[in-house]
Amino acid sequence: MFPGQGSQYSGMGMEFLDAFSEYREYFKVSGDLVGTNLLGIINGGNQDSSLDDTRFSQISIYTLSCALNDYLINNLSISKECVDTVMGHSLGEYSALYSSGAYSFGKGAELVGYRSMITAKEGKNNKGMMVAVLGEELFKIMNILESYNGRVFIANYNDYRQTVISGYENSVKELIEDFKSNGIKKMVILKVGIASHCPVMKKVSDELGRFINNNIDFNDINLPFFSTTELDYKNKEEIAKTLRGQLVNPVRWVESIEYLLKKGVSIFIEVGPGKVLTGLVGRIARENGKEIILLNTDKMEDIQNLKKILKEEGIINEA
Numbered sequence: 001m002f003p004g005q006g007s008q009y010s011g012m013g014m015e016f017l018d019a020f021s022e023y024r025e026y027f028k029v030s031g032d033l034v035g036t037n038l039l040g041i042i043n044g045g046n047q048d049s050s051l052d053d054t055r056f057s058q059i060s061i062y063t064l065s066c067a068l069n070d071y072l073i074n075n076l077s078i079s080k081e082c083v084d085t086v087m088g089h090s091l092g093e094y095s096a097l098y099s100s101g102a103y104s105f106g107k108g109a110e111l112v113g114y115r116s117m118i119t120a121k122e123g124k125n126n127k128g129m130m131v132a133v134l135g136e137e138l139f140k141i142m143n144i145l146e147s148y149n150g151r152v153f154i155a156n157y158n159d160y161r162q163t164v165i166s167g168y169e170n171s172v173k174e175l176i177e178d179f180k181s182n183g184i185k186k187m188v189i190l191k192v193g194i195a196s197h198c199p200v201m202k203k204v205s206d207e208l209g210r211f212i213n214n215n216i217d218f219n220d221i222n223l224p225f226f227s228t229t230e231l232d233y234k235n236k237e238e239i240a241k242t243l244r245g246q247l248v249n250p251v252r253w254v255e256s257i258e259y260l261l262k263k264g265v266s267i268f269i270e271v272g273p274g275k276v277l278t279g280l281v282g283r284i285a286r287e288n289g290k291e292i293i294l295l296n297t298d299k300m301e302d303i304q305n306l307k308k309i310l311k312e313e314g315i316i317n318e319a
Contacts, residue, residue, distance in 0.1 A: 001281070002065045002099070003272040004090030004251075006190045008057045010044045012273035013064040015300040020075070023067040030063040030109045034116075038063065052191045054123060058091050058116035059109065065095035065272035066105050068297045072271065076307060076316050080223055084265050085233075087226040089277055090156070090196065090251055091115075093243070099271070101222040102239055114211050119194050119247075122204045128195025129172040130155060132164045133179065134186040141165070144182055148175055153198035156251040159283045164190065164251075166198040197229075197250050205247040212240045228256040257284045261292070267313065269306065270296040 017024050017039075024039065031038040034055065041056050051057055072078050088096035091112070098108045122128075133141055141163050145152060152167035152175050165172065172195075176187060195201065218236040227234050229246045260268075261284070270277045278294040285292045293313075295306040310316045 001268060001270055001277050002069075002086075002088040002092035002095035003061065003270060003274055003277050004088065004092040005054070005057050005061060005192050005196075007272060007274035007276055008051050008061055008191070009273060010042065010051060012042060012060075012298075013067070014043065016064075016068065016071070016297070016303065019300060020071060023071065026063050026067045026105065027060075029106055030059050030113070033106075033109050033113045034059055052193070054120040054193055055116045057191070058119075059112050061091060061272060062095050062098075062109065062112045065092065066098050066108070068271050069095065069099045071303075072269070072297075076310070078310070078316055082315050083223050084263070085226045085260060086223050087228055087256060089228060089253060090246070092272065092277075093228065093246060095272065096225055097239065099223060100225040101220070102218050102225065102236060103216065107216060111212070111216055114215075115208055118204050118207050119196070119201070122201065123194040126195075126200065127169040128167065128193070128200055129169040130164055130166045130190040130192050130195060131172055131176060132156075132158070132162060132188045132190060133184060134188065135161050136163070136184050136186075137161070138163055140182075140184070141179075144175070144178055144184075147178075150199075153200075154250055155195075155197035157254045158251075159254055159280045160287055161283075162280065164197075166195045167200060168195065196247060199248050201247040205244045208247065209240065209244040212243065216240070226256065226260075228253055231255055231259065253280060254284060257281050258288065261285060261288055261290045266291075267293045267295065267310075267315075270294075270298075272297065274298055275302075 027038045038060050041051050086096040086099045094112050151171035155166035156164035218239050224233050227242045228251050229249045234242050268281050275296050275298055278296050282294055296302050
């Protein structure tokens with residue numbers, strides 16, 4: 001499972017890239033596409049650009065996630081037969097599609113670069129905002145949202161007590177005050193600068209669709225790709241519609257994980273920066289009384305632990 005925008009942080013992936021320098025080439029390819037030194041931005045050495053800028057965060061997360069994916073498959077020799085499902089959260093679906101074989105790394109980078117450019121442009125023209133509401137039941141949030149119809153929307157159903165709202169900045173700020181007056185205090189503004197996964201992004205969705213139709217030919221999928229907005233596995237003929245739709249439709253993460261738990265999936269690996277998804281999955285699994293193994297690739301110690309566990313489970317033979 002591959003994380004989305006907001007999981008970026010300064011210095012992400014540098015331990016891994018120092019240990020396996022051959023994967024720095026991925027950042028050269030992506031950096032050339034967007035016309036900047038991505039590793040310089042990640043390390044905070046580029047004073048003119050910020051990793052939280054949508055134009056650079058999306059492509060950086062995609063690039064690191066793909067490099068880590070290829071490390072797992074190539075260096076650790078994880079058999080594709082062991083992989084039940086690849087999935088992503090929001091932007092992470094682009095990394096998941098790369099993992100599934102839907103396109104080459106370079107073609108995916110071209111697609112993500114274009115997506116980041118048009119979302120950043122939309123963010124300047126129609127300033128959007130996304131806020132995570134923590135520790136509250138969904139029904140309470142939805143009751144307050146009723147008076148903001150058409151302005152603010154639920155963007156992510158992340159777990160049973162974490163919901164992300166999205167919409168026009170002024171309306172979201174108004175809603176935050178409304179939440180506070182109704183006893184909802186714990187909120188986190190996401191580092192995205194746009195209003196993704198809601199109808200505000202309709203124009204961007206249409207632009208993306210035109211770009212895909214004119215520039216991207218998808219390959220046959222060789223690992224099952226599960227859409228977390230449509231709650232279904234997708235083939236190459238359906239990918240374009242899914243990628244257009246995910247910009248305007250909510251991420252249904254809770255239902256996606258519930259489905260995999262019922263299927264009997266017991267090992268979840270977060271491939272990319274941070275540990276947000278493993279945290280969400282852990283809470284969902286506990287609520288459903290399921291014991292699972294959660295692994296991630298955030299730091300080298302996490303990767304070493306992943307190798308140890310997967311070796312014990314008989315999934316890899318790497319020493």
